[in-house]
Amino acid sequence: MEHPCLRCGACCAFFRVAFHWSEAETFLGGKVPPELTEKLDPHRLAMRGTNAAQPRCVSLQGTVGEAAHCGIYPQRPSVCREVQPSWEFGAVSLQCDKARLAHGMSVLTPEDWLDPFDAGEPPMPQSA
Ligand code: SF4
Numbered sequence: 001m002e003h004p005c006l007r008c009g010a011c012c013a014f015f016r017v018a019f020h021w022s023e024a025e026t027f028l029g030g031k032v033p034p035e036l037t038e039k040l041d042p043h044r045l046a047m048r049g050t051n052a053a054q055p056r057c058v059s060l061q062g063t064v065g066e067a068a069h070c071g072i073y074p075q076r077p078s079v080c081r082e083v084q085p086s087w088e089f090g091a092v093s094l095q096c097d098k099a100r101l102a103h104g105m106s107v108l109t110p111e112d113w114l115d116p117f118d119a120g121e122p123p124m125p126q127s128a
Pocket residue numbers: 004005006008009010011012083084085086095096097099100108
């Protein structure tokens with residue numbers, strides 16, 4: 001089953017993605033590429049493109065609602081790691097729902113996580 005986020009990307013083109021500046025400082029263990037950020041205030045950076053009237057993170061690759069992914073996935077900020085898709089772990093995610101609705105998509109449901117090719121192991125044949 002393809003992960004629903006790979007056909008979405010809405011949350012990366014809806015919220016302002018702000019985080020502590022230390023996440024982009026390599027000497028402090030930060031991994032976010034600094035050139036992809038902008039200063040928001042003395043304490044925080046934002047992913048470029050997200051502090052805008054119509055946000056879209058500079059690192060988002062592809063087309064929202066069709067095929068989209070994060071271009072810096074292993075290096076993405078902590079706030080991105082905290083956004084959970086609705087029902088992936090058994091609960092609604094208000095952030096996910098809000099972003100998808102704003103982009104004209106329906107919210108995810110538990111059924112979106114059912115893999116039609118993973119209907120369970122067939123029963124083992126019984127020997128006589
Ligand atoms: S809005 Fe939800 S489904 Fe879409 S990319 Fe974000 S977490 Fe994934």
